[in-house]
Amino acid sequence: MSSTTIQAIFDDDDVLLRAVKNLKDAHYHIEEVFTPFPVHGLEKAVGLPNTRIAITSFIYGLIGLSFAIWLMDYTMITDWPQNIGGKPSFSFAENMPAFVPIMFELTVFFAAHLMVITFYMRSKLWPYKKAENPDPRTTDDHFMIEVSTANDVKSLEDLLKKSGAKEIKTKA
Amino acid sequence: MYSFSKRLKLSALVLMLLGALGIAYGFLNTPHTTAQVKELMQQHTAENHEATSTQATPNEAEATAVSEESELNHALHGLQNRPYTAVYIAMFFFFMIALGTLAFYAIQYAAQAGWSIVLFRVMEGITAYLLPGSLFILGFLILMAINGLHYFVWMNPELYNPQSEHYDEILMAKSWWLNVPFWMIRTFIFLLGWNFYRYFSRKNSLAQDQATDLVHYKKNFKASIIFLVFFIITESIMSWDWIMSLTPHWQSTLFGWYVFASLFVSAITVIALVTIYLRAKGFLPQVNDSHLHDLAKFMFGFSIFWTYLWFSQFMLIWYANMPEETAYFTPRLLGPFQILFMGMLASNFVFPILVLMNSDYKRIPWFIILTGIVILLGHYVDIFVMITPPTVGNHWQIGIPEIGAVCFFLGLFIYVVFNALTKAPLQAQGNPFMKESEHYHY
Numbered sequence: 001m002s003s004t005t006i007q008a009i010f011d012d013d014d015v016l017l018r019a020v021k022n023l024k025d026a027h028y029h030i031e032e033v034f035t036p037f038p039v040h041g042l043e044k045a046v047g048l049p050n051t052r053i054a055i056t057s058f059i060y061g062l063i064g065l066s067f068a069i070w071l072m073d074y075t076m077i078t079d080w081p082q083n084i085g086g087k088p089s090f091s092f093a094e095n096m097p098a099f100v101p102i103m104f105e106l107t108v109f110f111a112a113h114l115m116v117i118t119f120y121m122r123s124k125l126w127p128y129k130k131a132e133n134p135d136p137r138t139t140d141d142h143f144m145i146e147v148s149t150a151n152d153v154k155s156l157e158d159l160l161k162k163s164g165a166k167e168i169k170t171k172a
Numbered sequence: 173m174y175s176f177s178k179r180l181k182l183s184a185l186v187l188m189l190l191g192a193l194g195i196a197y198g199f200l201n202t203p204h205t206t207a208q209v210k211e212l213m214q215q216h217t218a219e220n221h222e223a224t225s226t227q228a229t230p231n232e233a234e235a236t237a238v239s240e241e242s243e244l245n246h247a248l249h250g251l252q253n254r255p256y257t258a259v260y261i262a263m264f265f266f267f268m269i270a271l272g273t274l275a276f277y278a279i280q281y282a283a284q285a286g287w288s289i290v291l292f293r294v295m296e297g298i299t300a301y302l303l304p305g306s307l308f309i310l311g312f313l314i315l316m317a318i319n320g321l322h323y324f325v326w327m328n329p330e331l332y333n334p335q336s337e338h339y340d341e342i343l344m345a346k347s348w349w350l351n352v353p354f355w356m357i358r359t360f361i362f363l364l365g366w367n368f369y370r371y372f373s374r375k376n377s378l379a380q381d382q383a384t385d386l387v388h389y390k391k392n393f394k395a396s397i398i399f400l401v402f403f404i405i406t407e408s409i410m411s412w413d414w415i416m417s418l419t420p421h422w423q424s425t426l427f428g429w430y431v432f433a434s435l436f437v438s439a440i441t442v443i444a445l446v447t448i449y450l451r452a453k454g455f456l457p458q459v460n461d462s463h464l465h466d467l468a469k470f471m472f473g474f475s476i477f478w479t480y481l482w483f484s485q486f487m488l489i490w491y492a493n494m495p496e497e498t499a500y501f502t503p504r505l506l507g508p509f510q511i512l513f514m515g516m517l518a519s520n521f522v523f524p525i526l527v528l529m530n531s532d533y534k535r536i537p538w539f540i541i542l543t544g545i546v547i548l549l550g551h552y553v554d555i556f557v558m559i560t561p562p563t564v565g566n567h568w569q570i571g572i573p574e575i576g577a578v579c580f581f582l583g584l585f586i587y588v589v590f591n592a593l594t595k596a597p598l599q600a601q602g603n604p605f606m607k608e609s610e611h612y613h614y
Binding site for chain 1: 492493
């Protein structure tokens with residue numbers, strides 16, 4: 001049994017959101033939605049699972065913090081002991097306040113950069129990558145829903161039309 | 173319309189009564205002679221087996237133990253100050269919650285915020301405590317100015333007499349600012365200005381309920397902007413006058429902001445707690461989880477902001493290591509206040525950051541209540557560590573006078589706030605952003 005993929009173009013985000021809800025209510029399988037900007041509430045309507053990027057960010061932050069602690073201890077205490085603020089104690093614990101800004105900055109640096117890199121890898125984005133969106137208008141002012149159905153293409157098209165689709169075509 | 177439940181009213185009154193007894197006990201139990209102090213200290217060392225060897229010197233750095241008698245005298249002054257300090261800390265703590273709420277309320281108006289309108293009456297209820305709180309503070313400061321206790325050490329006239337052995341050149345140079353009449357005038361202006369804004373904005377907010385146009389709303393918008401300018405200047409000066417001047421040789425340009433951070437995070441926490449209480453009783457049907465989420469985000473954010481300022485003030489002084497500046501941190505970081513000073517970092521920073529980091533936890537009422545209580549205790553300790561070292565000194569305790577004072581002002585706070593909440597409908601009408609606030613969805 002072969003399934004057909006229908007592409008429907010919309011020109012308003014509110015109409016798009018309602019169409020997505022109608023499709024979900026009718027138990028159609030939404031393959032993908034292409035939008036030129038983030039549409040508020042769309043991810044809930046499509047039923048995407050919650051993002052786990054926040055957890056990765058927390059872990060990256062901890063890695064950055066640990067790296068900063070190791071870096072400061074190695075460079076300022078172990079390898080070349082420094083007299084910090086006129087307090088030549090040469091102990092990490094007693095000089096810790098001086099390292100807090102570095103610990104903070106590296107935590108933020110690691111969390112932010114590694115999170116962005118993770119995001120790019122997860123969305124399969126890299127330089128010179130060919131665009132995957134089927135219609136260039138979805139980067140400008142149009143929205144597209146890709147729905148697949150195994151049977152009854154006609155009723156799906158009717159539903160999409162009723163929901164306000166400007167243009168409907170079957171994916172080649 | 174909210175009605176003050178009998179049980180809550182009774183608990184407030186019981187708290188006030190118990191608190192008043194605790195305060196009275198504190199005043200009646202102060203030692204009068206150095207002999208009594210000696211006895212007390214011997215009892216204390218016998219109980220604890222550890223003499224306080226670290227020399228934290230309140231007020232004047234030159235007070236290093238010259239003789240046992242002068243040290244005992246010093247301890248006597250500290251112990252005589254203790255009940256006053258207990259009252260002052262609790263008084264200021266609840267006052268600053270009302271003041272911080274007023275600032276938060278003004279920011280909502282000035283920023284034309286849409287989400288928070290359903291919480292306006294809750295905030296107005298909390299700021300109702302501003303007037304009684306101000307009167308207590310004013311009464312206390314007038315008492316301190318006239319009673320000759322030299323609770324604020326710079327009030328001692330001997331310091332400004334070149335013939336006296338106590339003559340202090342540094343304080344002489346500061347005396348154009350730190351003198352009792354000017355200090356009292358400033359205090360009066362601050363309290364008057366804050367209370368005037370509170371009176372004016374509440375009046376307009378109530379009038380807007382019946383109004384058909386936006387004239388009262390617009391008045392409040394303008395008044396809020398003026399108030400915020402006035403507030404941020406006067407709040408800073410207030411913190412120098414009421415708290416920083418307890419250690420008159422020491423100064424920090426960051427102190428005003430530091431007190432502000434403490435004041436603001438405590439205020440937002442109390443807004444959240446009162447909101448959760450009223451919502452649980454069913455009086456705030458329009459408040460949804462997203463409103464709570466936003467309040468919890470503010471609690472989280474301002475806890476980090478407080479830590480940032482705490483650290484900024486500490487790190488520079490620690491690094492530069494100049495005696496006139498480190499005098500402030502010596503009793504706190506290394507002396508007998510160490511446990512409180514480091515402990516409040518755990519309750520004001522580590523605990524909120526770990527508990528409230530997860531987005532979902534910011535929507536669970538009991539998580540917010542738990543964190544809120546820890547944050548409030550932490551900021552009480554923060555104020556305690558600001559005020560106690562220069563007034564009470566090494567022999568600090570958190571005992572009946574301190575707990576009594578907190579109970580008294582907590583009872584008064586609950587009574588005034590919840591009484592004010594019954595005075596007007598809990599949903600403000602006529603605000604142009606009301607609709608947005610009702611439908612607020614994060």
